Amino acid sequence: MTSTGQIQIPECELQIFNEIQATIRLFGGMPIAIFGFITNVINVIVFCDPEMRCSLVNHFLLVLSISDLLLLVCNFFMLIFPVIASMSNNYLLHDYYPVLLWFAYPVGLSTQTCGVYLTVLVSVHRYLGVCHPFRAKRWVSGKPVKWAIIGSIVFSIVINLHTWLELDYRTCYSTSFHGPLRFIILTPLRNNDMYNLITKVFMYTLLMFVIPFMTLIIVNCRIVVALKESTRMRNGQSMKKNTQSPLKTPSLLKTNGNSLRDRSVTLMLLAIVAIFLFCNCLAFCNNIYDNVQVAKKHAQETESFNRTSPIIGENDEQNGIGGNDGWSIFNEWNFDFSVEISNLLISLNSSSSMFVYLIFSSKYRSIIKHWLGLEKRRRTNGVALTTVMAAQKALELSILPDEVEARRNRNEKRKEERFTKKKKQLNKSAQLFLTTSETDLRKERMVRKDEDGEDEIQHIGSEELSTASNLSRDDTNRSSSKRKLLRFATLA
Numbered sequence: 001m002t003s004t005g006q007i008q009i010p011e012c013e014l015q016i017f018n019e020i021q022a023t024i025r026l027f028g029g030m031p032i033a034i035f036g037f038i039t040n041v042i043n044v045i046v047f048c049d050p051e052m053r054c055s056l057v058n059h060f061l062l063v064l065s066i067s068d069l070l071l072l073v074c075n076f077f078m079l080i081f082p083v084i085a086s087m088s089n090n091y092l093l094h095d096y097y098p099v100l101l102w103f104a105y106p107v108g109l110s111t112q113t114c115g116v117y118l119t120v121l122v123s124v125h126r127y128l129g130v131c132h133p134f135r136a137k138r139w140v141s142g143k144p145v146k147w148a149i150i151g152s153i154v155f156s157i158v159i160n161l162h163t164w165l166e167l168d169y170r171t172c173y174s175t176s177f178h179g180p181l182r183f184i185i186l187t188p189l190r191n192n193d194m195y196n197l198i199t200k201v202f203m204y205t206l207l208m209f210v211i212p213f214m215t216l217i218i219v220n221c222r223i224v225v226a227l228k229e230s231t232r233m234r235n236g237q238s239m240k241k242n243t244q245s246p247l248k249t250p251s252l253l254k255t256n257g258n259s260l261r262d263r264s265v266t267l268m269l270l271a272i273v274a275i276f277l278f279c280n281c282l283a284f285c286n287n288i289y290d291n292v293q294v295a296k297k298h299a300q301e302t303e304s305f306n307r308t309s310p311i312i313g314e315n316d317e318q319n320g321i322g323g324n325d326g327w328s329i330f331n332e333w334n335f336d337f338s339v340e341i342s343n344l345l346i347s348l349n350s351s352s353s354m355f356v357y358l359i360f361s362s363k364y365r366s367i368i369k370h371w372l373g374l375e376k377r378r379r380t381n382g383v384a385l386t387t388v389m390a391a392q393k394a395l396e397l398s399i400l401p402d403e404v405e406a407r408r409n410r411n412e413k414r415k416e417e418r419f420t421k422k423k424k425q426l427n428k429s430a431q432l433f434l435t436t437s438e439t440d441l442r443k444e445r446m447v448r449k450d451e452d453g454e455d456e457i458q459h460i461g462s463e464e465l466s467t468a469s470n471l472s473r474d475d476t477n478r479s480s481s482k483r484k485l486l487r488f489a490t491l492a
Contacts (some may be wrong), residue, residue, distance in 0.1 A: 012172035014180055015084050024340040025080050029347060033076045036351025040069035043354055056145045057265060060122045061357075063149050068350035074108030075347055077101060084373040091177050098169040098184040106163040114156035116212050117352070118274050120250070126269045127219045128225045159207060162199060166190040201291045209284045213277070218278075220273050223266060225357050230263075268360030272353060279349035283342040289335065414428050 017025075052058045077100045077156040085093035128140055165446035166187055218491055357364040369375035 009180060010172050012174045012183055018336065019339055020337050022087070024337075025083050026342060027345050029075070030080050032082060032344065032347045032351050033072050035068065036072045037348060038070065039354040041064050042368075043357065044069065044151045046357075046364055049367055051363060052367070055123065056127060056140060057269070058144055059149065060243070061119055061353075064122070065113060065353065066116045067111050067118060067354065071108060071115060071350050072347060073113040074104040074111060077104035077228070078108055079343060091181075092181075094174070094177070094490050095182050096183045101184055102167050102169050105167055106160055109163050110160045111345070113160060113208065114153055116208060116276075116280075117152040117156065118149070120212050120215050121139060121152060122269055123216055123223075123273055124221045126266055127223055128222050130266060143258065151221070159203070162189075167306055196294065201294065205287055205291065209280075209287060213280075213284065215475075216273055216277060224272065227263070227266065264360050264362070268356055269304060271356045271360065275352060275356070276349055279345040282338065282345055282465060286342050287339050289338075 044062065045060035046052060047058050047065060053062075078095075082097050082101060085097040088094075089292070125140060166189060168187050169182045169184050169186060171180050172183050334415070358368065366375060
């Protein structure tokens with residue numbers, strides 16, 4: 001204990017990071033953190049663009065980019081900045097990094113939880129669009145998406161409220177700087193075995209790994225199966241294109257364009273989920289290993305407490321419980337290395353999303369090319385885009401053409417039935433028109449015969465001439481009427 005004035009404070013202990021921690025955090029974690037900070041700032045700016053905000057999926061990706069950005073900042077102050085401060089001779093760095101670490105620890109855990117559940121929500125959103133497109137049209141709209149995002153943020157903050165009570169900072173006397181200095185400590189709550197058992201072993205494992213991993217695996221397996229089924233059906237449809245009429249070609253091309261766009265969005269989200277699972281798998285294994293070690297330690301403490309034999313210590317050393325330091329040091333070295341690699345992979349997961357967007361999103365590439373001066377920006381009419389999206393919501397949300405194709409077939413049958421009815425009506429009208437014309441002509445000729453019966457012989461030549469002209473006029477009228485009817489039938 002060292003006294004400063006009348007207050008006695010403990011002497012500071014040297015906080016030295018081992019070689020593994022210092023090397024991996026400085027030469028691996030810091031470049032990834034800087035690069036991820038830049039890429040996520042770019043992601044946030046791009047997804048705030050009006051053209052990107054038209055899609056509901058991009059709302060999730062915008063908040064996910066913000067979450068990844070905050071996670072990288074918190075990881076820097078939790079993992080990298082303490083190493084830099086311990087290696088420097090600056091008093092301010094040594095004095096302020098415990099405060100920053102105390103604040104960054106719970107915020108970093110909250111942002112990590114938020115990123116996990118936003119990834120789950122993105123997968124569920126795409127699952128509804130792929131496997132249940134017409135239900136998604138009713139369920140997935142602006143308000144449900146916003147409430148889902150807000151709910152994930154609130155949930156992440158609430159389940160990590162207890163982490164604010166796990167760390168604290170105190171004042172100690174530094175012999176290097178010859179003055180008081182703040183240092184970070186674990187609170188009694190964090191050292192409580194029952195608290196660690198509930199929060200770390202059960203709650204953290206269940207909420208951060210078991211539920212999200214199982215949901216992502218099941219949902220994305222269903223999406224992959226749906227993609228394969230969609231590809232098979234699309235190949236079957238392509239065989240029928242040559243037998244279809246030219247009037248149906250534009251709608252088919254339009255549907256194929258929508259399907260290709262939906263496929264690219266689905267593949268982009270599958271790539272994001274695959275990277276997430278790969279980068280968090282090692283952290284999941286480390287968590288299981290740590291839980292097993294905690295359980296073993298608790299069992300050994302309970303067993304040693306119950307024993308009363310004075311030679312138990314020797315037996316424990318022979319059985320590897322209390323001795324065999326080389327093996328425990330080897331395991332500790334491996335575990336530290338695995339933990340540092342898992343932290344590196346988590347930072348890499350938050351930094352690599354930009355590459356996925358560049359590969360699969362044409363709008364994202366277009367905006368980036370416009371910034372770089374490689375492409376001229378083409379603004380899209382927002383009203384027209386909204387109208388088109390509202391008119392073809394079912395097609396936009398679906399890459400499975402089952403229900404869409406069935407509905408299209410029903411519409412085509414109805415059109416054919418209407419066309420057949422109109423054709424029959426036109427044929428009846430044409431026959432009635434021809435019959436009426438011939439009847440009127442006969443009546444006119446009979447009237448003329450009655451009126452001019454006496455001059456029939458004298459005017460027979462003129463009557464035949466007038467009759468021929470009337471017939472030619474009627475033929476002309478009938479031919480023009482037939483052309484109009486045929487033109488109307490073609491348009492119908």
